[in-house]
Amino acid sequence: MASLTLDRVTKVYQQKDLPPTRAVKDFSLSVKDGEIIGLVGSSGCGKTSTLRMIAGLESVTEGTIRVGDRPIHHLKAAERNVAMAFEGYALYPPLRVSDNIAFSLLRGRMPKEKASERVRMIADLLEISDILPLYPPNLSGGQQQRVSLARALVRDADVFLLDEPMSQLEPHLRAKLRARIKDYLIEHKMTSVFVTHDQTEAMALADRIAVMSEGVLQQLGSPVELKERPTNLFVASFIGEPTMNLLKGQTADDGGTLQVVVEDEQGRRAFAIPLPPGARGRVPNGKRVHVGLRPHKLIVGETNGRSVPRVYGTVVSNQWLGDQTYVGIEIGGCLVLAVADQHVKATVDTQVALGLAPEALHLFDVESEIALLHGGDVAAESQTALLHGGDVAS
Numbered sequence: 001m002a003s004l005t006l007d008r009v010t011k012v013y014q015q016k017d018l019p020p021t022r023a024v025k026d027f028s029l030s031v032k033d034g035e036i037i038g039l040v041g042s043s044g045c046g047k048t049s050t051l052r053m054i055a056g057l058e059s060v061t062e063g064t065i066r067v068g069d070r071p072i073h074h075l076k077a078a079e080r081n082v083a084m085a086f087e088g089y090a091l092y093p094p095l096r097v098s099d100n101i102a103f104s105l106l107r108g109r110m111p112k113e114k115a116s117e118r119v120r121m122i123a124d125l126l127e128i129s130d131i132l133p134l135y136p137p138n139l140s141g142g143q144q145q146r147v148s149l150a151r152a153l154v155r156d157a158d159v160f161l162l163d164e165p166m167s168q169l170e171p172h173l174r175a176k177l178r179a180r181i182k183d184y185l186i187e188h189k190m191t192s193v194f195v196t197h198d199q200t201e202a203m204a205l206a207d208r209i210a211v212m213s214e215g216v217l218q219q220l221g222s223p224v225e226l227k228e229r230p231t232n233l234f235v236a237s238f239i240g241e242p243t244m245n246l247l248k249g250q251t252a253d254d255g256g257t258l259q260v261v262v263e264d265e266q267g268r269r270a271f272a273i274p275l276p277p278g279a280r281g282r283v284p285n286g287k288r289v290h291v292g293l294r295p296h297k298l299i300v301g302e303t304n305g306r307s308v309p310r311v312y313g314t315v316v317s318n319q320w321l322g323d324q325t326y327v328g329i330e331i332g333g334c335l336v337l338a339v340a341d342q343h344v345k346a347t348v349d350t351q352v353a354l355g356l357a358p359e360a361l362h363l364f365d366v367e368s369e370i371a372l373l374h375g376g377d378v379a380a381e382s383q384t385a386l387l388h389g390g391d392v393a394s
């Protein structure tokens with residue numbers, strides 16, 4: 001295994017009689033030896049193009065790709081020692097499943113016995129031992145996908161690329177294999193990059209996640225970093241299920257306390273959130289902002305003794321999903337969704353208190369959409385300053 005480095009990689013597709021498509025723009029990424037990276041982003045943002053450039057299936061328009069210290073972007077796919085599991089499977093129809101999986105091992109002159117042993121081991125892992133004698137056209141989509149995955153994972157490659165590796169599997173099998181694959185990648189220290197549309201999969205499998213939009217890398221971070229410190233409005237709105245509540249507002253001084261006045265869609269004052277001490281150093285008074293509120297960090301009803309700012313609203317929906325409650329609350333003309341891990345008894349059309357814990361709050365510049373403040377960070381800093389007897393700007 002080895003590290004993988006993409007340095008300012010760009011992909012432009014030129015099609016006859018059509019304007020060029022800049023699918024990937026100036027993309028830089030350093031994947032450590034043995035690290036697992038998840039690549040996520042909306043449809044058409046350049047994820048597959050990025051994988052295909054690493055694999056050597058697409059040319060690189062600009063930039064360099066290195067495995068360890070070795071530049072590989074000019075090499076043919078077969079010379080790169082990069083294994084890829086394809087979204088479209090790309091199996092050889094005339095070969096049995098076992099031969100499909102063993103193909104690259106035998107081509108690399110691995111003794112037949114050893115190759116068969118490897119094939120059996122990976123087939124066990126992915127629960128496809130029973131289909132080893134079959135031919136690809138006789139398999140279901142989910143089986144073909146696991147064969148494609150097995151064919152990549154069985155190799156001794158420097159880098160492993162997995163494009164939507166489990167999209168065709170039913171949820172139970174997917175969850176089971178996800179855990180097994182993660183253990184396997186860690187045990188064999190396999191440097192890997194996988195693309196997924198499934199955030200749970202990205203959060204569960206990846207050490208770090210790269211979020212892309214329109215060909216540009218927006219943020220690379222651990223699952224926790226992306227949730228708690230989204231770098232901009234795109235990442236904030238893309239990461240998290242359900243997505244972050246996004247409203248508009250403006251900071252204002254209220255008798256010495258900086259607050260953010262949240263507005264309804266017509267720009268009228270809906271409610272105000274006092275900002276944690278320390279916010280002043282990051283956001284000026286009178287600043288127009290996007291206000292993000294993470295549903296999972298809002299507190300519906302009792303705050304269990306925690307002192308947090310509270311607002312009151314009317315319950316408009318209440319759904320118990322078996323393990324969590326989704327509560328929709330209308331506050332001054334704004335709709336806010338809160339999620340609680342317990343059964344919340346808030347009846348529709350009644351009033352409820354909503355605790356605005358600092359860690360729920362994120363502010364973004366209204367023009368640049370860059371993050372200005374993450375409430376959890378500011379609250380933690382204020383707490384540390386108080387503990388150490390320091391001054392907290394307020």
Ligand SMILES: Nc1ncnc2c1ncn2[C@@H]1O[C@H](COP(=O)(O)OP(=O)(O)OP(=O)(O)O)[C@@H](O)[C@H]1O
Pocket residue numbers: 013014015021022023041042043044045046047048049050
């Ligand atoms: N061979 C090609 N020729 C021309 N344009 C292409 C080609 N492959 C991809 N594109 C374009 O490049 C952009 C990025 O496509 P890509 O498949 O890399 O995105 P993606 O993030 O993987 O999308 P999805 O999640 O839908 O699979 C899209 O606008 C797509 O239409």
